[in-house]
Amino acid sequence: MATGARIREVGTTNRTVLGDYADAIGPDTAFVLKVHPANFRVEGFTAAVDVPALATLGAPVVVDVGSAPARCAGAVLVTASGVKLLGGPQAGLVLGDAAMVAQLRRRPLARALRADKLTLAALEATLRGPTPRVRAAVGADAELLHARATTLAGELAAAGVDAVAVPSDGAVGGGRDCGCPGRR
Helix, strand or coil: HHHHHHHHCCCCCCCCCHHHHHCCCCCCCCCCEEEEECCCCCCCCCCCCCHHHHHHHHCCCCEEECCCCCHHHHCEEEEEHHHHHCCCCEEEEEEHHHHHHHHHCCCCHHHHHHHCHHHCCCCCHHHHHCCHHHHHHHHHCHHHHHHHHHHHHHHHHHHHCCCCCCCCCCCCCCCCCHHHHHHH
């Protein structure tokens, strides 16, 4: 890499424990990056380390959450998707400690990756405007959604389409776990 950075993988896909991270941290460790699984869920014989536990290791923790809050859990920086988190424009967001964000802004690559004026205007409109449909849908009452699905299935059935409303345990972001206690 042009920056001289070395990336070290820790643990395995389905089983990573705090000791795996502790063993990988050394005097040259800039931060620990925890990335959420975007479109899959690991089940069965698994182990994962949550953000509060990672924060005890002494290295700054950066969490790529895509669409869930993790700053509450001890991460110094959180990266997220403007589309997934806000229901707004396609944009990569960096949230967190002001000094760390300022440090990132001084890097030459930040200029090449910064959002253009149109994206910033769309982000502002998303934050200041009416509640985006995505946020409203994510927070919708399950019983209300079931009633709407049942009505739609009935209308489709009346039109000759074999349709029925069924419960789903689907999750936004493919079932990701941000590492925050009590949040999915």
